[in-house]
Amino acid sequence: MAILVYAEHDNAELKKATLNTVTAATQMGGDVHVLVAGSGCKPVAEQAAKVAGVSKVICVDSPAYEYQLAENVSLLVKDLAGDYSHIVAPATTNGKNFMPRVAALLDVSMITDIMQVIDANTFERPIYAGNALATVKTSEDKVLVTVRTTAFDAAAAEGGSAEIQELDNAQDAGKSSFVGEELAKSDRPELTSAEIVVSGGRALANGENFTKYIEPLADKLGAAIGASRAAVDAGYVPNDMQVGQTGKIVAPSLYIAAGISGAIQHLAGMKDSKVIVAINNDPEAPIATVADYFLEADLFDALPELTSKL
Amino acid sequence: MKALVAVKRVIDYNVKVRVKADNSGVDLSNTKMSINPFCEIAVEEAVRLKEAGVVDEIIVASIGPKEAQEQIRAALALGADRGILVQTDDKAYPLQVAKILKGIAEQEGTDIILLGKQAIDDDNNQTGQMLAALMGIGQGTFASEVKVEGDKVNVTREIDGGLQTVALPLPAVITTDLRLNEPRYAKLPNIMKAKKKPLDEKTPADFGVDMASKQEIVKVTPPAERSAGVKVGSVDELIDKLKNEAKVL
Numbered sequence: 001m002a003i004l005v006y007a008e009h010d011n012a013e014l015k016k017a018t019l020n021t022v023t024a025a026t027q028m029g030g031d032v033h034v035l036v037a038g039s040g041c042k043p044v045a046e047q048a049a050k051v052a053g054v055s056k057v058i059c060v061d062s063p064a065y066e067y068q069l070a071e072n073v074s075l076l077v078k079d080l081a082g083d084y085s086h087i088v089a090p091a092t093t094n095g096k097n098f099m100p101r102v103a104a105l106l107d108v109s110m111i112t113d114i115m116q117v118i119d120a121n122t123f124e125r126p127i128y129a130g131n132a133l134a135t136v137k138t139s140e141d142k143v144l145v146t147v148r149t150t151a152f153d154a155a156a157a158e159g160g161s162a163e164i165q166e167l168d169n170a171q172d173a174g175k176s177s178f179v180g181e182e183l184a185k186s187d188r189p190e191l192t193s194a195e196i197v198v199s200g201g202r203a204l205a206n207g208e209n210f211t212k213y214i215e216p217l218a219d220k221l222g223a224a225i226g227a228s229r230a231a232v233d234a235g236y237v238p239n240d241m242q243v244g245q246t247g248k249i250v251a252p253s254l255y256i257a258a259g260i261s262g263a264i265q266h267l268a269g270m271k272d273s274k275v276i277v278a279i280n281n282d283p284e285a286p287i288a289t290v291a292d293y294f295l296e297a298d299l300f301d302a303l304p305e306l307t308s309k310l
Numbered sequence: 311m312k313a314l315v316a317v318k319r320v321i322d323y324n325v326k327v328r329v330k331a332d333n334s335g336v337d338l339s340n341t342k343m344s345i346n347p348f349c350e351i352a353v354e355e356a357v358r359l360k361e362a363g364v365v366d367e368i369i370v371a372s373i374g375p376k377e378a379q380e381q382i383r384a385a386l387a388l389g390a391d392r393g394i395l396v397q398t399d400d401k402a403y404p405l406q407v408a409k410i411l412k413g414i415a416e417q418e419g420t421d422i423i424l425l426g427k428q429a430i431d432d433d434n435n436q437t438g439q440m441l442a443a444l445m446g447i448g449q450g451t452f453a454s455e456v457k458v459e460g461d462k463v464n465v466t467r468e469i470d471g472g473l474q475t476v477a478l479p480l481p482a483v484i485t486t487d488l489r490l491n492e493p494r495y496a497k498l499p500n501i502m503k504a505k506k507k508p509l510d511e512k513t514p515a516d517f518g519v520d521m522a523s524k525q526e527i528v529k530v531t532p533p534a535e536r537s538a539g540v541k542v543g544s545v546d547e548l549i550d551k552l553k554n555e556a557k558v559l
Contacts, residue, residue: 069476070439071448093469097451100404100439109405109525112434122528127433128327132336135528175448179464179475192470196558221559229488239454239489240472245430246488248470254558264326271536275556277548283541292539292556295548305545310559 001085002031002055006077006099007048008090011038011066014047016193017090019154022053024147025088026155027117031055034162035080037073039066045164052156056163062170067181068094071173074101079169081106081142086120091146091249103144110144111136115151129245129268149192150251150272184238191241194224196254199243199270202230203259203280203299210236213303214258220310226250226270228260244269258299262287279303311421311480313356313365316411317349317385319378320431333529336431345381348426350388351486354493355456356424357389364458365422367391371414373402379509386504387496393509400521404432406514408440413517415445420481422463427452427485438485448478452487 003025008015018034025032033056036045045059058080064072077098081087087102089095091113103110115133116124122137123145191197198218200210210225218225226243227236243250245268255273260266262278262285270276271290278291279302288294295302321327322342330337345353359365370390372378375397382393396410415423428435442449450456450465454473457464458480466475468487496504514521542548552559 067474070451071442074443093452093467096435097439097449100436101443101449103436104405104408104440104443107405109403109523110436111525112436125433126533127530128321128336128431129433130533131327132329133531133533135531137526137528139524139526175446175478176450177477179477181469181472181474183472233489238472239468240470245433246427254552254556265323271533275552275558276536276539277552288539290536290539292536293548293551294539294541295545296541297545302545306548309545309549 002033002083003028003086003088004080004084005032005034006087006089006095007034007036007044008092008094009036009038009041009044011041012043014044016154016190017092017149018048019051019157020149020152021088021090021147022051022155023152024114024117025086026053028086028120030085033058035077036060037065037068037076039063047157049162049164050158050160052159054160054162056165058165058167060167060170064170064172067178068098069176069178070098070101071175072171073098074105075171075173076169077102078105084142086143086145089146090149095146099144099146106142108140108142108144109138111138112146113148114145115148126268129264130271131264148249150249184240188218189222189224191224191226191243192248192250194250194252196221196223197226197243197250197252198223198256198258199226199228199260200231200236200258201228201260202234204231204236207236213300217256217303217307220307228266257287257291258303260287261285262290311365312418313359313368314411314415314418314420314423315349315352315356315368315370315385315390316425316437317353317370317372317381318346318426318429319343319372319374319381320346320429323347323430329530329532333531335527335530343377345384346426346429348428348486350493351488351490352424352426353385353388353390354491355486358491359422359458360389369394369418369420371396371411373398373407373410375399382509383504384496386507387501388494392507394512395509396512396514396517398514398521402521403523403525404434404436404440406519406521406523407437408444409519410514410517411437411441412444413519415481422458422480423483425483425485427487438483442483445481445483448482450476450478450482450484453484454487454489456484456490
């Protein structure tokens with residue numbers, strides 16, 4: 001049986017999360033098909049067809065899928081499910097939104113946020129904010145999982161030559177409608193796929209200090225900017241920058257935590273980073289337990305010095 | 311209109327969990343248990359909707375062991391009107407919980423159903439979506455703002471790139487994100503009053519739900535520990551280590 005991968009995209013560009021998900025799907029064994037559901041999304045289907053390891057791309061282009069509303073997308077995926085043993089989506093807010101809905105429509109259980117494929121029916125996933133790893137086995141006829149993208153390498157974006165099949169079975173469930181959106185603008189790399197992340201916490205004291213101390217360092221390193229929940233709740237930065245159990249999960253080569261104490265919930269979002277640097281004036285801060293390099297210093301002195309010396 | 315709020319009894323979020331030596335699970339003996347933080351936000355939102363005159367009655371439901379009635383009482387002390395405990399000692403997986411909640415919602419005729427976006431023990435983030443699917447109604451997941459207008463609700467959702475607002479006809483399912491509200495503390499007189507509020511006890515069988523899941527947890531292990539780090543004395547030393555030792559710059 002084949003495996004269906006749901007593509008993450010914005011109707012113009014295939015998101016990198018899809019490439020990580022294709023790698024996870026490949027490890028389950030079987031032909032990998034990618035579903036591109038969107039509006040005016042043909043360029044995305046063409047990009048998906050070039051991804052190494054993909055044998056077929058199904059493109060459903062309809063206004064019903066423009067904003068990927070879960071009510072509509074889940075009906076489409078359920079209808080396609082008959083041909084597949086596995087349905088796999090990235091554990092993005094989008095994947096987490098519609099996949100459980102598909103599972104319930106098919107009356108099967110599902111598995112969230114897998115970090116490792118042990119075999120076609122057995123997966124490892126984090127529980128308790130990443131403080132424990134559960135090996136979960138499913139005996140459902142259809143295996144539905146979402147994939148923690150930072151736990152899998154990205155499949156090569158070039159090299160494949162899959163056929164594109166256009167389908168015309170769009171469905172509007174009529175249970176929801178799009179009203180508006182407010183997307184944060186940023187020229188920096190995307191947080192979840194950045195090689196380097198510089199994060200600030202409550203100790204930054206205000207939003208201006210993020211601009212003054214964190215941004216120059218991030219720009220020098222070509223890094224994405226993250227934040228702790230405390231910094232987001234205090235309104236220093238928007239919530240899509242939050243790293244942690246309830247925010248984004250990142251695993252960059254280098255994670256610099258400035259003025260972040262390191263609560264369990266924050267560590268859950270970054271402790272798989274290759275190298276962790278903490279800059280904190282409190283040597284007892286829990287972040288010290290995961291940091292490879294701990295600089296005990298006032299961040300208002302250390303960050304400008306670090307920026308100028310790099 | 312009636313609101314249904316689902317609450318889960320979980321390990322308190324401040325407790326550092328320990329994996330059992332036999333890898334069968336996490337050691338929950340003698341640990342502090344609480345309402346899942348996201349569920350608390352759901353209760354708070356229901357109470358605010360009641361205070362705004364949108365909701366007339368709040369029913370709070372929990373599926374779990376007998377002790378889960380403590381969490382229902384806590385929700386009653388925050389302002390919910392009555393509780394339903396669906397008692398089971400089996401592990402409650404999201405699909406089974408969603409089926410039971412559907413039974414309650416249909417029995418009670420609730421218009422707005424509030425859940426947390428995820429429970430901090432299993433970190434599944436599935437139950438609300440599954441419930442909406444089973445009931446064939448709309449879902450507003452990861453809500454940071456909820457506005458009921460007549461027979462529909464506008465939900466602002468936290469998505470990866472920012473915020474998205476959707477309109478859903480009622481009845482609808484809403485799952486709460488952290489920034490939806492700041493839950494209040496229960497006052498002592500309200501805790502006393504909560505003891506007198508009605509709490510019905512049911513079983514999964516009352517809703518025709520079999521708790522058996524085709525999913526099983528084979529083993530639970532602690533995550534790999536990071537090797538101990540080093541303290542650096544200066545920015546220069548830090549840069550040197552990152553360049554020459556860790557080789558990440």
